[in-house]
Amino acid sequence: MDENQITIVDENGNEHLCDIITTFESDRFGNKMYVVYSPIGEYDEDGDPIYDAAIVEPDEDDEEGGRLAPIENEEEWEMVQELFNTLMDEEEL
Structure with missing residues (x-):
């Protein structure tokens, strides 16, 4: 596993x-770090x-990372989706 992948x-x-697509920080919901990832070899219908x-x-004990927690707030999901969609649109250009 390389540094651009997580399990x-x-x-x-x-x-x-999973491949890490992007990470970003946002203070909109309490100064949090987010990761967007894609399971390798898995596709939708x-x-x-x-x-x-x-x-x-x-x-706190591991300087290289941490644990992942689900995004349970609908507004938070919308913010992450909006940022991801903007990123994908920019890459298609």
Whole structure:
């Protein structure tokens, strides 16, 4: 695994290697760090890559990262989606 990848464990305990698409900080919901990622080799019904996002909660004992927490606030999800969509639009140009 390289530094641009993370391993996500789903609700069934299955591990999924994921490419990190982007990370960013926002103070809009309390100065949080977010990560947008895509499980490698997993696609939706249209054949497009699957994207997901999470909050990165720093681990005080681990300087390299932390743990991921779900985004449970609908307004927070909308903010992450808006930023991601803007990023994707810019890359298509």
